[in-house]
Amino acid sequence: MLYMRTGSVVESDLTARARIVAAALDRFAAHGYDAATMRDIAAHAGVSVALVTHHFGTKQALRDECDARVARFIAEKQDAAAASDVLGEVLGTFGPYLARMLGASGAASDALFARLVEVARASIDDGSASGWLRPSHDPEAQAVALVLLGVAPFLLLDRLAAWADDDAGVALARLAVPLAELYTDGLITDDRLLTATGLVTEEAR
Structure with missing residues (x-):
């Protein structure tokens, strides 16, 4: 659907x-x-x-x-x-x-x-x-x-629907919260990922 x-x-x-x-x-x-x-x-x-x-x-x-x-x-x-x-x-x-x-x-x-x-x-x-x-x-x-x-x-809508008891709408609504948290607060509490990309050097930390 x-x-x-x-x-x-x-x-x-x-x-x-x-x-x-x-x-x-x-x-x-x-x-x-x-x-x-x-x-x-x-x-x-x-x-x-x-x-x-x-x-x-x-x-x-x-x-x-x-x-x-x-x-x-x-x-x-x-x-x-x-x-x-x-x-x-x-x-x-x-x-x-x-x-x-x-x-x-x-x-x-x-x-x-x-x-x-x-x-x-x-x-x-x-x-x-x-x-x-x-x-x-x-x-x-x-x-x-x-x-x-x-x-x-x-x-992945079919997979998400199966995860949420065959209700894709419920799955999307539940995902909205952690995605909003990810966008708003971030996920990592330090700069290790930026360092891994080379954007932040050890000297600049």
């Missing part, structure tokens, strides 16, 4: 086309692009395969529309919210879909990843400027790390 808030995707637009896109987002997230079929997407949307083909032609065109929905969502959030809030909104809404798509090869997946890194970089810039976020020695790598940490739980 896709754990995705649907308010901006489905509830305001109950047309057959919108139901097809919502079903595609769900099926691609659940099975991946290659394994998801037009027949399964049509059944999930409650329409015929012929109608899916009528609206989109091919599965690739349908995937392109799903990616476009993500891009539009990002643009809308960037217009309406602080930059520091956008990455969380995107992952909270499309996390399972993004996890599947980013795991695939191809230009479309490359473009999705680049857009998420761009969003994360804006979040870091906003947080650093306002003083609530600590900048990294390598801000670009920090942006990539934020994307990886944000997507990672969705890559």
Whole structure:
């Protein structure tokens, strides 16, 4: 099951086309692009395969529309919210879909990843400027790390659900606490890890 808030995707637009896109987002997230079929997407949307083909032609065109929905969502959030809030909104809404798509090869997946890194970089810039976020020695790598940490739980959603008595929602909610602690307080109480990277020398300690 896709754990995705649907308010901006489905509830305001109950047309057959919108139901097809919502079903595609769900099926691609659940099975991946290659394994998801037009027949399964049509059944999930409650329409015929012929109608899916009528609206989109091919599965690739349908995937392109799903990616476009993500891009539009990002643009809308960037217009309406602080930059520091956008990455969380995107992952909270499309996390399972993004996890599947980013795991695939191809230009479309490359473009999705680049857009998420761009969003994360804006979040870091906003947080650093306002003083609530600590900048990294390598801000670009920090942006990539934020994307990886944000997507990672969705890559293991089945495992997390099994850990939480078959409830992925409960698993994600429980993980939110230690992740927030990690972001807020850190994990290590000294600089041994920074020393291991070479950023902190023995002489400077």
